[in-house]
Amino acid sequence: MKTALIAMSGGVDSSIAAYLTQQAGYSCIGCTMKLYENADANIPRENTCCSLDDIEDARSVAFRLDMPYYVFQMTDLFREKVIRKFCDAYCAGRTPNPCIDCNRYLKFEALLARADALHCDKIVTGHYARIEETDRGYLLKKAADPAKDQSYVLYMLTQAQLARILFPLGGLQKQQVRALAEAQGFVNAHKHDSQDICFVPDGDYARVIETQTGITPEPGDFVDLQGNVIGRHDGLIHYTVGQRRGLGIAIGKPAYVCGLDVPGNRVVIGENADLFRRACIVTGINWISGEPPQEPVRCEAKIRYRHPGQPALLEFTDSDTARLTFDAPQRAITAGQAAVFYDGDTVLGGGEILRTENE
Amino acid sequence: MIYADHAATTAMSRAALEILLRYSGELYGNPSALYTFGQRAKRVLEDARSETAALLHADAKELTFTSGGSESDNQALRSAAAIGAAAGRRHIVSTAFEHHAVLRTLEQLRREGFSVTLLRVPESGIVRAEQVAAAIRGDTYLVSVMFANNEIGTIQPVAEIGAVCRERGVLFHTDAVQAAGHLEIDVKSQNIDLLSLSAHKFHGPKGIGALYARRGIRLTPLICGGAQERGVRAGTENAPAAAAMAAALSECCAQLPQMQEKLTRQRDRLIEGLSAIPGSILNGDRLQRLPSNVNFSFPGIEGETLLLLLDQRGICASSGSACASGSAEPSHVLTAIGRDAETARGSLRLTIGRETTDAEIEALIAAVTECVTALRSLMHDRSDNT
Structure with a gap:
């Protein structure tokens, strides 16, 4: 019998992923990765040592399904590969997506290593995305439910990883998942979807960065596009390109963060119209098929999780770096975020936005 | 079990x-x-x-x-x-x-x-x-x-x-x-x-x-x-x-002297058997320890993964104290005696008792040896590939 290791977060999606994998005839082992201590996320320490409620929810579902269940201690790895990188990126004026690093280093690397040790053929997560096996290898495709599609945060998967992964929810709508959970009587059938970054539950990411790095951000100048000083800011980590709220300055029109000048510790302010750019440089590109194209490629590209995807031309300048030029200017192309390239429903690949480019 | x-x-x-x-x-x-x-x-x-x-x-x-x-x-x-x-x-x-x-x-x-x-x-x-x-x-x-x-x-x-x-x-x-x-x-x-x-x-x-x-x-x-x-x-x-x-x-x-003698004999056999695993390190003094306690580090191996493999074979073992979640915590004891993080992570505690049989001691030695060897070869495969 084929065996599968199910990554269970305690939420409804991964619980149903576990259920469906079992229904598909796999012998299953459930697990939860303990990623951070409450103290890392500024949650008062009190009596617990981790996000215990979620772990207990996952355990309860695994017990109901009568599958072995383990908690994997991954706090050190998570701190090093996700939280620290998150802090470093903000301190360098970029806006990171830590979920992508978690997928890259934790779920599909460290967890896959555990699966090997436990002799599991597959690992299973509750991601909304689809994997299709073809005679030219595996394809990574958008989920059937466009509102839940998570293919954007999975662009780093390799052919070897895709061969080992199951995404049982890829073909389902979210309502179907909730209905299945209700029918199974799972404790978490009505649990809210997770929204924020898991280790920043209150949304105050700047405070997490200060706690983790011990650095108090240095206040500096707000400047306009001409370089004139127009106010004082609270430290670069509090700002991201495109941000409007919490600036506390008036320029006669709505003011937006248009850029972060790290060496000068300055935040550049402009109008909405100043945020539009057509091109950017993308680095660290993973090409899903394993063979990056030699010729320029037409694609639709997403520059953030909620971006609808827009037509663009992708031109590689070396094996993992490319220039991405949109047909129409895009608002707030932000360094640190991922750019992911699609051909219709199929993910071609993706990488990290290094900087915008003027034409 | x-x-x-x-x-x-x-x-x-x-x-x-x-x-x-x-x-x-x-x-x-x-x-x-x-x-x-x-x-x-x-x-x-x-x-x-x-x-x-x-x-x-x-x-x-x-x-x-x-x-x-x-x-x-x-x-x-x-x-x-x-x-x-x-x-x-x-x-x-x-x-x-x-x-x-x-x-x-x-x-x-x-x-x-x-x-x-x-x-x-x-x-x-x-x-x-x-x-x-x-x-x-x-x-x-x-x-x-x-x-x-x-x-x-x-x-x-x-x-x-x-x-x-x-x-x-x-x-x-x-x-x-x-x-x-x-x-x-x-x-x-x-x-x-x-x-x-x-x-x-x-x-x-x-x-x-x-x-x-x-x-x-x-x-x-x-x-x-x-x-x-x-x-x-x-x-x-x-x-x-x-x-x-x-x-x-x-x-x-009432049973103390006989039990200490039995456990010490079994413990020493267990220590002898596990010492044969290349690179294994006994934690704690060889002699001045509880007759029931064996604690080894196998550097380079995740203690947690070793415990799971042993669990799959029906062996109940531990790496020290457990957290409320049931996950294996990095051991403050091993850190205290100067083990580096990697060695502390790769630890295994076996504690035997009055029901433990000689056959079980041999089975423990065989199972731990096999699991450690398997995990090591897995790690080598991975480092060869990258």
Whole structure:
């Protein structure tokens, strides 16, 4: 019998992923990765040592399904590969997506290593995305439910990883998942979807960065596009390109963060119209098929999780770096975020936005 | 299944179980009641107290029943701290590898204004009495050093440390949760003022333990309420569990020499067998350790993964203390004896008991050897590929 290791977060999606994998005839082992201590996320320490409620929810579902269940201690790895990188990126004026690093280093690397040790053929997560096996290898495709599609945060998967992964929810709508959970009587059938970054539950990411790095951000100048000083800011980590709220300055029109000048510790302010750019440089590109194209490629590209995807031309300048030029200017192309390239429903690949480019 | 986690908990002995069931069913009266039926339960409770105290060479009046080791540790430290504070002596000496019941209480006391010195532990896992002597200051009132460590099993020179404390006029508490029923305990000759024990570590029931406090040491209640346990521990007394604990401890003490001999032989065979695994490191002194304890590090291997593989083969083992989530925590004990993070992560604790057979020892050696070898080859495959 084929065996599968199910990554269970305690939420409804991964619980149903576990259920469906079992229904598909796999012998299953459930697990939860303990990623951070409450103290890392500024949650008062009190009596617990981790996000215990979620772990207990996952355990309860695994017990109901009568599958072995383990908690994997991954706090050190998570701190090093996700939280620290998150802090470093903000301190360098970029806006990171830590979920992508978690997928890259934790779920599909460290967890896959555990699966090997436990002799599991597959690992299973509750991601909304689809994997299709073809005679030219595996394809990574958008989920059937466009509102839940998570293919954007999975662009780093390799052919070897895709061969080992199951995404049982890829073909389902979210309502179907909730209905299945209700029918199974799972404790978490009505649990809210997770929204924020898991280790920043209150949304105050700047405070997490200060706690983790011990650095108090240095206040500096707000400047306009001409370089004139127009106010004082609270430290670069509090700002991201495109941000409007919490600036506390008036320029006669709505003011937006248009850029972060790290060496000068300055935040550049402009109008909405100043945020539009057509091109950017993308680095660290993973090409899903394993063979990056030699010729320029037409694609639709997403520059953030909620971006609808827009037509663009992708031109590689070396094996993992490319220039991405949109047909129409895009608002707030932000360094640190991922750019992911699609051909219709199929993910071609993706990488990290290094900087915008003027034409 | 092979059960090799006796330091975590033990199976109840038949005698203890029978007493627990019989008294719970027949003698359910409240020991504090006026009527004769209640007083019969009171008598069971007091007999249990006398029997337990005698096995420690203590007087019955010096023994308080608690819910277990953690409560006993908390109450011992809090009581001694309160007495010391009243005399203006707010310094406490302990060690870096105590059980969390001690360490967390000390952290709390520190926040309340006490000053705490945690002694460094040598690589052998044995704290020296001279270290204790050197750490005692004019304002020291309490020394707390465990009898035997719960992870690496090393036995501390309790009698010597106690003698140092006596000489310097300092109270001496020892967490004897791993020692009671397994090592010779004599609170008088070992100069112990306060001692914690827990029944489920020596084949008694869970949820009961005891705190020995030398006559004259006033305990501070952690739980306020009725006047049970001479006013230092409120709550209806659990006479059936106390009686079962006494029976279990009595049984262990009666078998002590033979059991130590059997366990030592099996432990040494286990250490010999696992030492043959390339790169394996024994944690804690080779000889001065509990007859039941074996603790190895296999550098480069995730201890947690090793435990899962052993679980798949029906072997119950541990890597030390567990977190509330049931995940394996990095061991503060191994860190304390100077193991680097990688070595501390790759640790395995096997603790055997009276039911452990020679065949099980051989099966353990074979299983651990196979699992470590498998994990190592997996790691090599991965580093070859990248």
